[in-house]
Amino acid sequence: xxxxxxxxxxxxxxxxxxxxxxxxxxxxxxxxxxxxxxxxxxxxxxxxxxxxxxxxxxxxxxxxxxxxxxxxxxxxxxxxxxxxxxxxxxxxxxxxxxxxxxxxxxxxxxxxxxxxxxxxxxxxxxxxxxxxxxxxxxxxxxxxxxxxxxxxxxxxxxxxxxxxxxxxxxxxxxxxxxxxxxxxxxxxxxxxxxxxxxxxxxxxxxxxxxxxxxxxxxxxxxxxxxxxxxxxxxxxxxxxxxxxxxxxxxxxxxxxxxxxxxxxxxxxxxxxxxxxxxxxxxxxxxxxxxxxxxxxxxxxxxx
Numbered sequence: 001x002x003x004x005x006x007x008x009x010x011x012x013x014x015x016x017x018x019x020x021x022x023x024x025x026x027x028x029x030x031x032x033x034x035x036x037x038x039x040x041x042x043x044x045x046x047x048x049x050x051x052x053x054x055x056x057x058x059x060x061x062x063x064x065x066x067x068x069x070x071x072x073x074x075x076x077x078x079x080x081x082x083x084x085x086x087x088x089x090x091x092x093x094x095x096x097x098x099x100x101x102x103x104x105x106x107x108x109x110x111x112x113x114x115x116x117x118x119x120x121x122x123x124x125x126x127x128x129x130x131x132x133x134x135x136x137x138x139x140x141x142x143x144x145x146x147x148x149x150x151x152x153x154x155x156x157x158x159x160x161x162x163x164x165x166x167x168x169x170x171x172x173x174x175x176x177x178x179x180x181x182x183x184x185x186x187x188x189x190x191x192x193x194x195x196x197x198x199x200x201x202x203x204x205x206x207x208x209x210x211x212x213x214x215x216x217x218x219x220x221x222x223x224x225x226x227x228x229x230x231x232x233x234x235x236x237x238x239x240x241x242x243x244x245x246x247x248x249x250x251x252x253x254x255x256x257x258x259x260x261x262x263x264x265x266x267x268x269x270x271x272x273x274x275x276x277x278x279x280x281x282x283x284x285x286x287x288x289x290x291x292x293x294x295x296x297x298x299x300x301x302x303x
Contacts, residue, residue, distance in 0.1 A: 040276045041242050041290040042229075048221040049256035049263045052214050053158060055195065057149030059169060059209045061140035062180075062198065065114050068136050069096045069129040076136070077107045079123045086143065087112045093137055094123045114141045119207055143201040146180065147211050150192035156182070158217050165197045169211040172204055179215060220256055220263060223270065227262045228277045230254060239268060240275040240282055247275075247286040 074096035081093040095107035110123075116139045123136040147167050151159060159182045168174045180198040187193075197213060199205065231238045236251045252267030268274070275282065276293055 036245070036287050036289045038289045038291050039242070039282065040293045041273045042226065042276050042293055044223050044225055044264070044268050044270060044272045044274060046222065046270070047224040047261065048219045049224075049258045049261075050219050051158075051217040051256055053151070053155045053217055055147075055149040055151055055213050055215060057147050057211060057213070059145050059199070059205055059207055059211060060148045061119060061207055062144035062146045062196075063141040064119065065116070065139045065141050066135035066137075067093060067110060067112060067139060068131060068134075069108065069110055071096070071098075071108065072130055074098055074108065074129045076123050076125050076127050076129060079121075079125060081112075081118055081121070081137065083118050083121050086117045087115065087139065089113065089115045093118075096129055110136060112137075112139060114139060116140045116143045140207070145199045145202065145205040145207070147177065147197040147199060147213055149195050149197065149211075149213060150187075150190060151182075151195050153186055153191060153193065156184070156186070156193040159195055159215060164216040165213050166216075167197060167199060167211050167213040169205065169209045171209075175199060175202070177213075222255065223264045223268055224261045225264055225268070225274050226276050227257060227260050229274045230262055231278045238278070239264065240278045241268070241272045242275070242288060242290045243272075245287055245290070247282050247284060247288060249284050 076094055077097045078095040079093075080095070081087055081091070087093065089112060091112045092109045093112055094110040096110060097105055097107035101107070118137055119140050120138040121136065122134055129136065147165075159179060161179055161181060163179045165177045165179060166174050167177050177197045177199040179195055181196040183194040185193065195215075197215075225239060229239050230252070231240075237254055238249050239252050241248050241250055250267045250272075253265045255263035255265045257263070273290060273292075282288070
């Protein structure tokens with residue numbers, strides 16, 4: 001019994017020391033966390049973000065005019081225009097004649113009712129002409145080309161006529177245009193609305209060509225932080241700031257993004273300093289040594 005009491009008196013301090021140095025338990029002690037570790041920080045600053053919508057579609061003619069012969073039952077005796085030809089208003093595109101006309105008869109002229117270029121031609125010498133067979137020619141009136149694109153429902157309400165658009169047709173350099181028409185109704189099958197972007201005329205533009213485009217919807221000006229500063233956690237979107245050499249986790253609302261920057265709409269102030277790259281190596285209350293890094297946004301002329 002005497003030995004047990006003496007042993008018991010020693011076990012208490014030894015056990016306490018063992019627990020203090022237990023790796024699994026020491027990790028939870030604040031004293032075991034790194035003290036004043038160096039972290040890269042950057043001040044929050046103001047800038048403006050462009051609000052953009054990306055759309056895709058195909059090039060189409062703004063207006064198609066069908067051209068046929070005025071008389072039924074005729075046949076084509078001469079074709080004077082081909083697809084992609086540019087034509088003037090009143091220009092003779094083909095000649096047709098009645099089946100019983102003499103071989104040397106000049107025939108009736110089929111003329112272009114508008115200026116533009118020929119999109120499609122079904123005129124072939126010797127073939128009959130009938131409205132049931134479709135038009136002889138289809139003309140893109142005035143040569144005007146547009147982009148017809150599908151737009152998701154959530155983005156449709158942000159579009160309106162007159163917005164600037166940069167269109168990049170497949171295989172061609174980007175060109176500029178403007179939204180001309182926005183259809184509010186959506187296709188039940190695709191759940192997409194439609195927008196028409198006017199591009200004017202261009203010899204390199206071909207109907208049916210696939211194109212990508214970016215619509216400039218507007219801009220939003222506010223606070224900016226590096227996109228790498230933002231973390232998405234179960235409790236919300238977090239940005240870590242350094243206040244009096246201590247880490248604070250702030251819940252924020254993220255707006256637009258532009259390159260490596262993210263717009264912060266709420267949760268931060270203009271004087272806050274944020275970690276440039278947040279992660280699991282820091283947590284609320286850690287003491288740190290902040291190292292200010294170059295502000296790329298300001299160096300690149302951001303507002």
